[in-house]
Amino acid sequence: MTASRPGGRSARVRGQVLAAVLELLARDGLRGLRYEEVAELAGVHKTSVYRRWPTRDALVAEAFSDFAERNAPLPDTGDLRADLVEYLCALGAVAGSPQGRALNALRWAGISEEGELRELLRGVWTGRLESLQRRLDRAVADGQLPWADAELLDGPLAGAVHQHARLGGEFTRARAELLVDVVLAGIRAVPGP
Amino acid sequence: MTASRPGGRSARVRGQVLAAVLELLARDGLRGLRYEEVAELAGVHKTSVYRRWPTRDALVAEAFSDFAERNAPLPDTGDLRADLVEYLCALGAVAGSPQGRALNALRWAGISEEGELRELLRGVWTGRLESLQRRLDRAVADGQLPWADAELLDGPLAGAVHQHARLGGEFTRARAELLVDVVLAGIRAVPGP
Structure with a gap:
């Protein structure tokens, strides 16, 4: 499902985080989504996630949008x-x-x-x-x-x-x-x- | 949303139970659905619900079907x-x-x-x-x-x-x-x- 992504480190981190969000959403639903788990699954620091997506809703919306565009x-x-x-x-x-x-x-x-x-x-x-x-x-x-x-x-x-x-x-x-x-x-x- | 239903006591009980199922499904989702709560909300005995719908899945499917047909x-x-x-x-x-x-x-x-x-x-x-x-x-x-x-x-x-x-x-x-x-x-x- 996940196509390879162009771009440097920042694009790679974005891809890993958004993929982790989708995986956790599919598994636990919206209410179960936590920054800690996203960061752990994506293999990045929690602060990197917070810095780029200060709210859970923004994170979820971008994950949906990215999924639709790639797939x-x-x-x-x-x-x-x-x-x-x-x-x-x-x-x-x-x-x-x-x-x-x-x-x-x-x-x-x-x-x-x-x-x-x-x-x-x-x-x-x-x-x-x-x-x-x-x-x-x-x-x-x-x-x-x-x-x-x-x-x-x-x-x-x-x-x-x-x-x-x-x-x-x-x-x-x-x-x-x-x-x-x-x-x-x-x-x-x-x-x- | 709930149109009045024709029929006697049995039809009335059916209507009350299915309406209760939908209300609880909409509130708590599938995993939160329990016979006890259905019976309490419908104002009927739990055994009446079990007798007619021996499985939770049959109860949910009939509630969906009834909802679609009436609405x-x-x-x-x-x-x-x-x-x-x-x-x-x-x-x-x-x-x-x-x-x-x-x-x-x-x-x-x-x-x-x-x-x-x-x-x-x-x-x-x-x-x-x-x-x-x-x-x-x-x-x-x-x-x-x-x-x-x-x-x-x-x-x-x-x-x-x-x-x-x-x-x-x-x-x-x-x-x-x-x-x-x-x-x-x-x-x-x-x-x-």
Whole structure:
């Protein structure tokens, strides 16, 4: 799951800490997360963790964001259909993994809490939607789509992958292609919002 | 959230017990669920709960199933678009509620556990998909749809509602209508699996 990371010592420490956060979250949930254990598992000093992430919520939000970017990136080759199929296949693999399922449970649990973490996780998600919106705006500009609404595209696609993952079972490339074709054809057939 | 229930004493006891299960699940999660507390909150004898639901997993699965049926039913008026819009509006209201969010967190957590509960929750979900498939088969028979795949319809629709609920904010009827229109138009435009 954990791809190798570029960069020097600082990037390496960041990677080790964020990987440790995810491992502990998947094992013990949000309430069990402690800086001491994170530092020990990451093999770094606790003060290095505190200095960079002064709050637990900031640490958790960055771990989620980093996980999503490394494991289900939104590619941009210029071919919207192909990029969406790749994105869904990656998302399907990660959503069906034990770590992905544990993190999804936490996302639901975290988002139902009031306070900083809820806003931070919302920020992670809206950031991804904004990045998809820019990608879609370019697809509209070059004639691949008549209108672009990132949430209306990502909701059905990513949502279908997550619904499937709850059942268990493999999410196939054929299913990703059919889903993308249905949603893109629907957007082309219906006036935008 | 709890609609009134028809039926006699047995149905009333069932309703009180399942409501108590959901309330305790939302408050304490799966691991905190104990028969004693369920019986006390429901105002019934513990033996009545054990007799009807000999395992905790069966009790939890029936509470989920009952909750889904009462709060996000799949209507069948004959007008597929209208029925799907009603279903999504109901689902949007319940998925955005604190109880709905707590139960979704549990569904993710529960489904990632091995064992009986995972199978039981899978059964609840596949039962709903089978019911939707029969509804869709009738829509195909009377010419409203060219092909029917319940998971490929429910995945994008219910999935989009759940993605939206994670962000918080209201799920509007206009959004439900646009989602249903996009997915139905896409299914009409693309060859089936």
